[in-house]
Amino acid sequence: MSALTLAARDNSTMIRRQLRRLVRYPSMTIQLIITPVILLLVFVYVFGGTLGSGLGGGRDTYIDYVVPGILLMAAATAATGTAVMVATDMTEGIIARFRTMRISRASVLTGHVVGSLIQQLLGMVALIVIAVAIGFRPNATAVEWLAATGLLVLFILAITWLAVALGLRAQSPEAASNAPMPLILLPFLGSGFVPTESMPTALRWFAEYQPFTPIMETLRGLLLGTPIGNSGAIAIAWSAGIALVAYFWAKNTFDKA
Numbered sequence: 001m002s003a004l005t006l007a008a009r010d011n012s013t014m015i016r017r018q019l020r021r022l023v024r025y026p027s028m029t030i031q032l033i034i035t036p037v038i039l040l041l042v043f044v045y046v047f048g049g050t051l052g053s054g055l056g057g058g059r060d061t062y063i064d065y066v067v068p069g070i071l072l073m074a075a076a077t078a079a080t081g082t083a084v085m086v087a088t089d090m091t092e093g094i095i096a097r098f099r100t101m102r103i104s105r106a107s108v109l110t111g112h113v114v115g116s117l118i119q120q121l122l123g124m125v126a127l128i129v130i131a132v133a134i135g136f137r138p139n140a141t142a143v144e145w146l147a148a149t150g151l152l153v154l155f156i157l158a159i160t161w162l163a164v165a166l167g168l169r170a171q172s173p174e175a176a177s178n179a180p181m182p183l184i185l186l187p188f189l190g191s192g193f194v195p196t197e198s199m200p201t202a203l204r205w206f207a208e209y210q211p212f213t214p215i216m217e218t219l220r221g222l223l224l225g226t227p228i229g230n231s232g233a234i235a236i237a238w239s240a241g242i243a244l245v246a247y248f249w250a251k252n253t254f255d256k257a
Contacts, residue, residue, distance in 0.1 A: 014111025021085070022119055032081065032123045036074040037130055040066070043193065044134060051194065063135045068219035069192025070131075071124055072212055075156050076183040078123070079163035082116045086167030087176035109164055109250055116160045117153065124152065138223040148222040154239040155215055159183065161246035168253040186212040211238035 022029055043051075044063045052062030086109075089095050095108065128136070140148065163180050170176035187193065189206060190213035196204050207213055214234040221228030 014107045015114045018085075018111045018115025019118065022115060029119055029123070032074065032078050032119065033126050035077055036070050036123070036127050039073065040070050040127065040131060041134075043070075054194070054198070060135050060137075063131065064137060064224055065220070066193060067128070067131050067136050068216040068223070069187040069190075071127065071152065071219065072155065072192065072216060073184060073187045074123055074127060075120055075152075075159050076180065076186065078116060078120045078156075079159050079180040079183055080177055082112060082160055082163040083167035083170065083176040083180050084173045086112055086164050087170045087173045090168060090170075091172060106251065109254060112164055113157065113160050116163075117156050120156050120160075121153070139225055140223045144222045148219055151215065151218060151222070151235060151239070154236065154243065158239045158241075158243035158246065161243055161250055165246050165250035165253060168250055186210055187216070191216050211235075211242065214238065 040063075043066050044059060048059040048062040048066075052058040052060070052065075055061050055065055089108075089112075132138075138145075162183075166179040167176045170179055189203070190196070190210055191207060192212065196207040196213065199207055214231040215238065217226075217231040218228055218235040220226045221231065
């Protein structure tokens with residue numbers, strides 16, 4: 001078999017390993033679904049009336065506004081689980097065993113990334129279904145849904161490779177669980193829950209130039225028809241840039257471990 005065929009076989013094996021792990025230990029997947037749903041319900045039914053009034057509408061207006069922020073928060077939450085699984089593999093000795101086998105070294109990391117991607121997409125589908133059930137009303141065309149899905153996939157790949165790198169650098173699974181936590185705060189410190197125009201000047205500057213804000217604004221534009229401006233290009237640039245840097249960081253760290 002060619003080197004490409006062997007690498008594809010090894011990647012497939014490691015992806016199946018991750019999927020079986022997710023099936024065997026479903027608590028992480030359940031948490032990934034439940035946590036964003038609880039946040040969605042809290043923000044819509046507890047804060048939605050007041051915050052929606054600030055947007056010129058009410059609770060129905062606010063649910064349309066907040067869903068993109070919850071989607072990105074779900075991805076950031078899942079990054080914690082990915083970092084923990086990578087750190088667990090590194091500390092329990094399984095990686096040392098893999099190194100003695102004739103398998104593609106990159107396939108070990110690819111398995112984590114693709115498994116997390118599948119897990120997160122399933123969680124986001126569940127979140128959108130529940131959001132629609134309580135009043136989320138996107139007006140996107142099929143092409144816009146496809147574009148939004150593509151952007152989410154690119155963002156998930158970026159944040160998952162970053163989580164893999166953080167997990168490789170962590171000294172223990174406990175340390176790995178804390179490393180991605182700042183990512184969960186970025187939707188709050190962006191346009192995830194309130195418009196940046198309502199923020200103090202210094203915070204507004206940070207909110208407008210951090211990576212999550214253009215991604216959320218692009219998702220709103222694609223799903224709800226709001227203006228996108230240059231947010232789409234910036235969102236793709238941020239996601240592709242983070243993915244590229246995190247991939248080489250993770251690969252370099254893994255090779256030296």
